[in-house]
Amino acid sequence: MLQSTSLESFFLQFNEANQKWWQSWVNAVAPAGAAALPSGLAPVQGLSTEAFETHSLYYQQQLDLWLQLIGAGNGQKLEPEKGDRRFAAPEWELPLFSFFKQSYLLTSKWLTQMVDHVHADDDTKARMAFFARQYLDAVSPANFAVTNPEVLALAIDTRGESLNEGMKKLLEDIQKGTITMTDESQFVVGENLAVTPGQVVFENELFQLLQYAPTTGDVYETPLLIVPPCVNKYYIMDLKPENSMVRWVVGEGHTTFLVSWKSVTPELGHLKWDDYVEKGVLAAADVVRQISKREKMNVLSFCIGGELVSTAVPVMQARGQDWFESLTLMTVIIDHTEPGDIKHFLDPAVVASRELVIDKGGVISGKELARTFAALRANDLVWNYVVNNYLKGKTPPPFDLLYWNNDSANLALPMHTWFLRNMYFDNNLAKPGSFSLCGVPIDLTAITLPTYVFAAREDHIVPWTSAYRTTGIFQGPLRFVLGASGHIAGTINPVSANKRNYWVNDRLDADPQAWFEAAESRPGSWWQDWAEWLAPRAGQRVAAPKTLGSRQFKPIEPAPGRYVKERLS
Template identity: 70%
Template sequence: MFNPPSFDALLQQLNEAQRQWWQQWAQAGVASGGATAPVSGGAAWPAWPGTDPEWLSRQTDFYRAQLDLWLGLVGAKAPARLIEPEKGDRRFNAPEWEEPLFSFIKQNYLLTAKWLMDSVSAAASDEATREKLAFFTRQYIDAISPANFALTNPEVLKLAAETNGESLADGMKKLLADVQKGSITMTDEREFEVGRNLAVTPGTVVFENELFQLLQYTPSTGQVFETPLLIVPPCVNKYYIMDLQPENSMVRWIVEQGYTTFLVSWRSIPPELGKLKWDDYVADGVIQAAEVVREIIRRDKMNVLSFCIGGELLATAIPVMQARGLDWFESLTLMTVMLDHTDPGDIKHFIDWNVVRTREPMLESGGVISGKELARTFSALRANDLIWNYVVNNYLKGQTPPPFDLLYWNNDSANLALPMHTFFLENMYLNNNLVKPGSFSLCGVPIDLTRIDLPSYVFAAREDHIVPWRSAYGTTRLFRGPLRFVLGASGHIAGTINPVSANKRNYWVNDALPEAPEQWFEAAQSRPGSWWQDWHDWLAPRSGKLVAAPKKPGSKQHAPIEPAPGRYVKARLD
């Protein structure tokens, strides 16, 4: 007579099968060099936790839940509703996912995803390994979502039936077009053009070299502050994130407040400039731009504002200027800038010494780092929103994404010089040298950020996935001058580009600067609306008196070259 195995025996068999699967997955990852490869320094794949009592308890719960799902699907018991998507997960919002078969598929996926994440948490031997494994496991889980495949997505199947397959055919055309251009289409790009409805704040190019163009914006007020403002945006993307459409242009708003405004428009680096170093961006970029501003306005000093990696360029330029006796800056503003890379966030999982070592043989000959490659890395940090969402809607449903200026900018990438970018990865991300005075030199000057004593305004965004706000707070422990730290709601872009007129979101202020960021936040006061007004209130007293606005851009030495936004920002990658 056949005696079925006990549940405990079945559990042991399943646990053994899962152990073997786990080892095969690890070995496959090591062989391919993929996300499941050893984390660093030859670290071994974590041991299987199959004998741990807590692990066995979780396994039991997982198998029971799977059994309940199957029994519910075949009608042996009431359909189970055992797990719900996490808050903010919109992949399964459509009512079609509540149909019995697809509810089963959805819940099976969510239960398995939770099991995988629990497996990583239990198996990893140390915090760093656990964090990296969890990140790439989440990447894997996001990629295999049933929402990403036509046959397991009820919305896709329903639309295909309603359109007699035309939606799938249209999706295939969109996929082939994106394959040809090498990037995922995130917005209807036909609706935008730089210089037509993006980057349209009136101004003039008053200087250019092989690295950047300098824009001087046309005053929109009769009087302006006598101290000019120089803006140093990031060189990874185009500057016009700060000058999108008129209603959400930070540059336009700054000009309207009465600031004589100059802006660095970095060039997307062509192959012939592939030998440029970080030193070149400092000397021929930041310092050169500041020198031109002084010559045009005929003022000894200026205020300077920077954004993201532009802030790191600016911060490293100041010690060089100090060594040369160039006391040109009245104040410094850093927007979502990370100088202390102790905890750089999830992007650290894409950066290790192998990246630097593979580039070392090419540093002398030079080369370019593709802006599209950089954009893909940043998109991978939020894969569901910036990758899989468009895979489903564009390729499986055949839809054209709606026009969105921010996403147009996001796909308008810029190349970087390989030596410059490699220096950035090695010294900032891997060695965290910006917090180690004198650990490296630029332009022959040892870099020591602790000697920066300028009045500084440091802005961070609470949900920033590129510059975690707690890391940005580290700047308060570096500079020795008076400093104001302000925290905005939302993320890297939406938190920063938050027009006053929209009156959206909020920001936090606290004049005290305790050692720990959590202590700062606990005592911070929340204020409604945009942080821009707070910054203006801080900057205006440091901008001198009001004087008549300049009637013409440039000067005899720096004659106008062409209207803003200039040639450099209009160049697009093939």
């Protein structure tokens, strides 16, 4: 049994450490005025009659719970939502902990209904509902040692060692400023991640360009340029060999180049969106043309990389640079009319304050961005690890995708601030001529390239219905495909695994729901559909190059290169 003095000492230490962690989390993810639930409820003007009825019923149900606890009642029990694993253990059915669970589920239901009954505009109610969910996720009895029966049972079984080990992990993560989501000791970039053979054939202050070694005797004559997001490291496209999209693409016979963005350091804090277009996308495309000795290339882009590529096309058109044969946009928002829950974290006051000092430059921490994305799925990407790591003292299992998720990259403040203002706040990508880049007015409705648009049905970062809006902006032949699962798991879905499914429908209805209702579901990976779409645009098969780079662009170092190996301290 645990000694009462040591247990008391532990909880005093744990409480102090937990307060520090909570404060750092709130400071990192909550916009001004939204850190606590009462602030989110401030706009309420009044409650409806239904709200008071809901309130009365809530008190009656709580009373019933107390009566059940002492054996004097048999009220109906609530069940967690489908997929909620927090209360799955049999210990939660013990009377006291069942009471904690039922009281929490009842309170969650009541608070959600109260928000529904508030007299407020739709945007205010949506914001209130979002932060109500954040609050409810945070105060779950599963997240606290004294109300989690699994934690207490494990502490007794290990004679307190699980609590001591959890304390160590908590203090380590406070030092790192991130939650450990996987056993990071099991991964090394360049050794068991990002291992597709290739060479760095060009580099500047912003990116390294990788060219991959062919694995087939002949290849398509039109090269493929991959532009991943600059918010994270590129190797989400090149994880372990069995789920590497890059390796698969090379195996399909495409001469493949990839942009490896550099995590911004203070001396690069002056970079603007124009620089990511000029020194990034356009510089990479020019080198691909020179090495391949081909006028055109196909371009595959992912997330914010797709927005960079899309804004580069009008600049190229104005300069007479007809370099792209086709575009592929994976989980990309062009029209930000409805960007999803992430809009609740975007504070106009913060952006306005950064715009005042934008000329001075600066760096936006990748850890800050990672915490924001994690908060969108807090139960899975925050509280799950709080319980597993800090309360149970366990090390999470090795998972390559989660290792990548914690390997963040910094962005330049001018670039990031401009991005938030023009895309999320003003939705300028959907407004022809509303801004200029590299001295060129940007009009995405002038893009007539063949375009393949992929979205993921459960994407919490890029809602699929928002990605679908691209079909009403680009004017060239366009194919829209919807995959199952989320932002990453839906996109990185290897053909060899034969998992999930995807939907296709050649008729692009103006209404995304109408498109979906008429769509055909196909089993397996959407990569197969994309490969069939890309092949006719990739030209003839020719002999694979025997060397990488060229006389002008000699190999600098083996892939994955130095830039991707840099980690934030």
